[in-house]
Structure formats: C-alpha cells, structure tokens
Amino acid sequence: MSTGLPETIVVLDFGSQYAQLIVRRVREQHVYSVLMPHDAPEDQVMALSPVGFILSGGPASVYDEGAPQLPPYVLRSGLPVLGICYGMQLLAHALGGKVAPSARREYGPAELYVNDLESPLWEGLPFSFPVWMSHGDAIAELPPGFQTLASTDNSPIAAMGQAERRIYGVQFHPEVAHTPLGKDIIRNFLYGVCGCLGTWTPESFIASTIASIRQQVGDERVIGALSGGVDSTVAATLVQRAIGDRLTCVFVDHGLLREGEAEATLRLLRERAGLNVIAVDASARFLAALAGVSDPEAKRRIIGETFIRVFEGEAAKLGQARFLLQGTLYPDVIESTTRETKAAARIKTHHNVGGLPSDLRFELVEPLKYLFKDEVREVGLALGLPPDIVHKQPFPGPGLAVRIIGEVTAERLATLRRADAIVREEIEAAGLGREVWQYFAVLTPVRSVGVMGDGRTYLNTVAVRAVTSLDGMTADWARLPYAVLARISNRIVNEVPGVNRVVYDISSKPPATIEWE
Numbered sequence: 406m407s408t409g410l411p412e413t414i415v416v417l418d419f420g421s422q423y424a425q426l427i428v429r430r431v432r433e434q435h436v437y438s439v440l441m442p443h444d445a446p447e448d449q450v451m452a453l454s455p456v457g458f459i460l461s462g463g464p465a466s467v468y469d470e471g472a473p474q475l476p477p478y479v480l481r482s483g484l485p486v487l488g489i490c491y492g493m494q495l496l497a498h499a500l501g502g503k504v505a506p507s508a509r510r511e512y513g514p515a516e517l518y519v520n521d522l523e524s525p526l527w528e529g530l531p532f533s534f535p536v537w538m539s540h541g542d543a544i545a546e547l548p549p550g551f552q553t554l555a556s557t558d559n560s561p562i563a564a565m566g567q568a569e570r571r572i573y574g575v576q577f578h579p580e581v582a583h584t585p586l587g588k589d590i591i592r593n594f595l596y597g598v599c600g601c602l603g604t605w606t607p608e609s610f611i612a613s614t615i616a617s618i619r620q621q622v623g624d625e626r627v628i629g630a631l632s633g634g635v636d637s638t639v640a641a642t643l644v645q646r647a648i649g650d651r652l653t654c655v656f657v658d659h660g661l662l663r664e665g666e667a668e669a670t671l672r673l674l675r676e677r678a679g680l681n682v683i684a685v686d687a688s689a690r691f692l693a694a695l696a697g698v699s700d701p702e703a704k705r706r707i708i709g710e711t712f713i714r715v716f717e718g719e720a721a722k723l724g725q726a727r728f729l730l731q732g733t734l735y736p737d738v739i740e741s742t743t744r745e746t747k748a749a750a751r752i753k754t755h756h757n758v759g760g761l762p763s764d765l766r767f768e769l770v771e772p773l774k775y776l777f778k779d780e781v782r783e784v785g786l787a788l789g790l791p792p793d794i795v796h797k798q799p800f801p802g803p804g805l806a807v808r809i810i811g812e813v814t815a816e817r818l819a820t821l822r823r824a825d826a827i828v829r830e831e832i833e834a835a836g837l838g839r840e841v842w843q844y845f846a847v848l849t850p851v852r853s854v855g856v857m858g859d860g861r862t863y864l865n866t867v868a869v870r871a872v873t874s875l876d877g878m879t880a881d882w883a884r885l886p887y888a889v890l891a892r893i894s895n896r897i898v899n900e901v902p903g904v905n906r907v908v909y910d911i912s913s914k915p916p917a918t919i920e921w922e
C-alpha cells in the first residue's frame with residue numbers, strides 16, 4: 406500500500422537500539438519517516454522518494470571486518486544526510502576522514518560546546534547544552550571540506566558538517582530524552598537543511614489512507630475481526646470511511662472479557678463509531694475448549710485456535726470477501742524487516758486476538774501498518790472516535806484467561822470479573838485512570854486462612870496489578886495512594902464471594918511482565 410505521502414526521511418538502521426526512536430522523533434516534527442535496514446536494496450529505498458537520510462548509530466567500528474558500510478547511493482543521491490554516532494563515523498570514513506578509538510570511551514551525559522553558531526543545525530540553540538554520548542570510536546580527522554561544528558571535553562569533533570553538500574554528523578544521540586534539545590536539532594535538520602514542509606498530520610494520513618484503501622479494494626468486500634481495542638477500531642473506521650458498508654466487522658465474544666465489556670464495546674462500536682458489526686457469542690465454546698487446561702501457553706494456543714475457527718465460520722456465512730482487515734502496527738513491520746534485513750519485507754501478521762492465520766485465503770488490508778501506537782490514537786481522535794475508545798487501556802487478546810492462574814472455569818471467571826470491576830472503579834473514581842497504563846485484578850490459585858465473623862475461612866487470594874508505562878515494553882508498578890489500595894482491598898474481601906485476601910503486585914517489568922501469564 407503506498408502511503409501517497411510526499412515528504413519522507415529514510416532512517417537507515419545500522420543496528421542502533423535507538424533506531425525506532427529516531428523515526429518517532431522525525432514524525433513528531435510532522436515529517437513522515439521510515440526505518441530501512443542498512444543493506445536494503447537501493448531501488449526499494451529510492452522508491453520512497455526520500456528528501457533526506459538519517460544514518461543511525463550502531464555497535465560496530467567502521468574498521469571492523471564485515472562492519473556495515475555506507476551504501477553508495479546515499480552520497481550519490483546528493484540528498485541531505487545526518488549521521489548519528491556510528492552514522493557520523495561512516496560518513497567521515499567514506500568521505501576521506503579518519504575514525505579511531507577514542508582515548509577515553511564516552512558514555513552518558515556530556516556538555517556540548519558549539520563552535521559554529523551559524524550552522525543551520527544549531528538554529529535557535531544556545532552556545533552550550535547537555536547531550537548524551539555512547540561511543541568508543543571518534544572522528545580523529547575531518548573529511549576534506551568539513552568543519553567542526555561542536556566539541557565536548559572528550560570529543561574535539563563532536564559534530565561536523567559540510568553546508569554546501571548538506572552533510573552533517575553528530576557524535577551524540579539527539580534522539581534520546583537525555584539530550585533535551587535533541588528534538589530541536591532534528592527539527593533544524595528537517596526544516597533548515599532538508600527544507601521539509603511538515604505535511605505528516607493525522608488529517609493528511611487519513612486522506613491518503615482512505616484513497617489508497619479505495620484503490621486497493623476496488624468494488625470488493627472486506628471483513629475484519631473487531632476486538633473493541635483502539636487499533637482494530639481505528640483500522641475499521643478508516644476502511645468504513647473508504648468503502649462504507651462493504652466492510653463487515655465480526656466481534657467474537659470469547660467470554661473472557663471484563664464485566665459489562667462485551668455489551669459496552671458493541672454499543673460503542675455500533676452507535677458511536679458507526680460500524681457495521683456482527684456479534685458472535687462463542688463463550689460456551691471457548692470455556693469448553695479451556696476445560697482442565699492450566700498451562701499459560703496452552704491456554705493462549707487454544708484461545709487462538711478457537712478464535713480462528715469461530716471467525717472462519719462467520720466468514721463462510723458472510724460469503725465472498727476478498728480482503729481481510731488487520732490492525733498491524735509499524736513496530737511489527739519493523740521487527741519483521743530488521744529480522745530479515747535482506748530482500749523485500751516479509752510482513753509478520755500481528756497476532757492480536759489469538760491471531761488470524763496466514764492460511765485464511767484473503768488479501769490483507771493493513772491501514773495502520775505505518776503507524777506507531779500514539780499516532781493511532783491521534784488518528785482515532787481526528788476521525789472523531791470517542792475518547793473512551795481512543796484512550797482505552799490495553800487488554801490482552803486472550804482476555805481474563807491469562808489473569809486466572811490455573812484452570813479457567815465459569816465460577817473463577819465470575820470471581821475475577823467482580824474483583825477486577827472493583828479495581829477499575831476505585832482507580833477511576835480516584836481520577837487515576839489516565840496516569841496508570843493498566844490496572845486489573847489477577848485471580849491466584851493461592852488459598853489462605855482467614856477469619857470472617859467468628860469463623861475460619863480458607864479462600865482465594867486476589868492480586869491487584871497497576872503499572873505505569875509508555876509503551877508496554879518496560880513498566881513500573883504504580884505508586885497508588887494507600888487510601889485507594891485500602892478501599893480496593895476492603896471492597897474485594899467484602900463484596901466478592903470466595904476471596905479473603907488481597908495483595909498488591911510491586912514488580913516492575915523487567916524482570917516481571919505486566920500480565921501474570
């Protein structure tokens with residue numbers, strides 16, 4: 406699917422852990438950006454009609470045998486280039502400068518002193534400011550025609566440039582939060598050096614995506630599984646805007662949703678997002694398939710397979726649809742392209758609610774496959790979707806099954822649902838819903854002795870989990886006020902039959918994960 410977007414910055418990935426971050430920083434400046442492996446074929450890269458290149462950092466040394474090299478088309482293109490860390494060293498090496506191991510490796514914060522205040526890279530920036538360094542090699546000698554643009558105590562050449570050729574290099578990392586003015590440097594490169602116009606906005610994305618969906622789908626029909634989460638809802642809304650009621654959405658209720666969720670989700674999808682949704686209550690089938698199963702991976706597999714069978718049955722009932730809607734996001738695409746750095750991108754299909762298999766004979770429509778999660782939310786808001794969908798907390802595809810440790814039964818589901826509803830009610834009543842990334846209850850298999858009234862009890866333990874996170878990749882346990890925890894605990898033991906103890910999970914991710922299974 407072509408994005409139809411004019412202004413693209415290609416970030417070439419030389420193995421930096423920050424490569425995705427560079428792409429995000431560029432997009433935050435309203436310029437579209439894509440990440441490509443350093444050894445991607447030239448025609449694939451140039452087909453994107455880039456207006457500039459950013460070369461990422463990387464772990465290698467330019468003199469290492471087999472170290473990734475600067476692809477010749479970068480300089481041949483005559484386009485502006487910004488090399489970051491290893492990217493800068495590659496430029497120096499390729500253009501006749503010298504790279505050598507630094508006398509002292511430099512990791513962490515450093516103060517950068519600007520030598521040439523006239524450089525467009527430093528437009529609007531002070532004479533000195535803190536930057537984040539992480540390198541062993543450094544530029545020992547500038548390439549002919551280049552100027553030193555900035556230094557640190559340990560790196561005499563911490564930034565270099567050649568204004569006529571519009572080639573720049575920085576030894577530090579402008580993309581990380583530890584370089585507080587890094588976004589200004591990236592903006593200067595985009596607007597001051599590449600001459601970007603800033604056309605990447607939710608509105609431009611919506612317009613071009615609707616056009617490309619129309620082109621791809623023609624007069625055919627599309628079906629899609631809708632979970633009610635932000636990705637599938639935004640994806641479906643885009644397709645619906647493009648082709649109207651030739652999109653049919655299937656909402657499979659696997660019976661593993663939270664209290665009241667199936668009804669509320671359907672109402673939102675139909676009445677407020679205006680989608681054409683067929684609802685299937687398959688809860689009995691899922692519960693039967695899960696009977697006697699305790700192993701977390703087995704549960705996930707069973708839920709995934711059952712989901713596919715139910716969806717296939719519905720698709721068959723609906724008749725001919727040539728296309729299948731998927732809510733694949735850009736990080737999934739990047740993951741699959743960087744894993745197979747060579748050849749055309751083989752796209753991993755994102756496994757959401759169990760994951761739809763590749764052997765379903767459909768062509769894929771993936772309107773979000775160039776977006777990061779926060780961009781999906783922005784697009785959702787620009788589409789006019791209600792904030793309760795756009796800011797919904799993430800919920801795992803296998804649902805409450807991965808929050809019940811041990812066997813999933815109707816009774817244990819009922820217990821967890823009640824406890825979970827209390828956790829959500831109290832956190833939302835305290836006005837903490839937006840601050841906390843995810844908050845929920847887990848039903849543990851631990852039973853412990855308690856006393857209620859004058860009698861002994863021997864009942865279940867519920868764990869409360871609440872985490873803060875930016876992307877779900879790392880997380881910390883939320884420092885919920887004691888008063889909120891006290892209310893949650895008190896209400897759960899009083900209102901949920903079968904529970905006499907509540908514990909709060911104070912593990913961060915890593916080493917724990919957010920979900921217990």
Ligand code: XMP
Nearest residue numbers: 757758799800801802803877914918919920
């Ligand atoms: P973990 O437990 O791996 O979770 O720290 C990270 C984030 O992913 C969510 N999650 C899932 N989402 N299908 C999904 O769509 C799944 O199978 C799944 N498992 C975990 C989890 O809720 C958290 O936001």
